Amino acid sequence: MDETSHPRYRDNEDSRFYKTDRLSPEETWRALRDELGRVLLDAQRVFWRGRLEMDPERVRWWHGAIFARHFPHDGGRFRRERAFFGVVTDRGGMRQIEGSPPHVLRQDLAEVCAAFNTGTAQLDRQGIGITEQTRVVAALYAGILRVHPFADGNHRTAFVALSAALWSLGLPAVEFADDKDMTHHDSTVAPALFSPHGDVEPFARLLATRIELARKAAT
Amino acid sequence: MENGSHPSNGKRDVAQIARAGGLVDPTPQSIRELADSAMLLSQGAHRAIEMRREADDATLDASASAAAAQD
Numbered sequence: 001m002d003e004t005s006h007p008r009y010r011d012n013e014d015s016r017f018y019k020t021d022r023l024s025p026e027e028t029w030r031a032l033r034d035e036l037g038r039v040l041l042d043a044q045r046v047f048w049r050g051r052l053e054m055d056p057e058r059v060r061w062w063h064g065a066i067f068a069r070h071f072p073h074d075g076g077r078f079r080r081e082r083a084f085f086g087v088v089t090d091r092g093g094m095r096q097i098e099g100s101p102p103h104v105l106r107q108d109l110a111e112v113c114a115a116f117n118t119g120t121a122q123l124d125r126q127g128i129g130i131t132e133q134t135r136v137v138a139a140l141y142a143g144i145l146r147v148h149p150f151a152d153g154n155h156r157t158a159f160v161a162l163s164a165a166l167w168s169l170g171l172p173a174v175e176f177a178d179d180k181d182m183t184h185h186d187s188t189v190a191p192a193l194f195s196p197h198g199d200v201e202p203f204a205r206l207l208a209t210r211i212e213l214a215r216k217a218a219t
Numbered sequence: 220m221e222n223g224s225h226p227s228n229g230k231r232d233v234a235q236i237a238r239a240g241g242l243v244d245p246t247p248q249s250i251r252e253l254a255d256s257a258m259l260l261s262q263g264a265h266r267a268i269e270m271r272r273e274a275d276d277a278t279l280d281a282s283a284s285a286a287a288a289q290d
Contacts, residue, residue: 044234
């Protein structure tokens, strides 16, 4: 029996990953959840305290690993059309953001990845603070979300990058499970999405706080 | 706890997961829960919270119907 996912969960009807030809929307949700779990399991085995060299192909590969088995046409394919996505504002409203134009999204993603690689290389020194580490990770996560390289599934792919990046730095992955966690996540990521030079500090601080609190609770 | 979440003392050198209640080791179950929360998070907090509420309400309704049927 499935002990975690609620049997009624299903993706948004507008999503390309709402349902496969052979599965119901609810079965599709659980099948993709299982694929995402496999990718995360692999990521923690491969990248724990290891070098994570980011590039657009890795991001594309993760998307394919999550989605291509059930959606071979869309999994692992960069989009070729414009994309818009909603971001919460600090007044509780919603603002539409456009992802990178299709003809430059690979280049924009390459810049996000290069900034992460440079940033992590500069962390290789003693006495580095946790927020300095989460700042680099937060910029990678927000960068993938902002470029929005895929028609759908950007968030799930970015979450794999987020978790792999944290593990590669020897930090725990962060789970946003309850209502308050998810609301904090959205409100702190939003400022980083409004422009290519958006503010990653709120999300970097949230990651650092969540890690420190979990460590404290564990001792 | 072969498949369950392993509470940690915070000093283990393994890839862990930070939750509200502390750190857990990566097991098939804890990774599945991480994936499940990421699936919900991908819907946006507003929709995710709504989905969870509707699912919980449906479960309660089903339980109440089952209990009434046994009366």
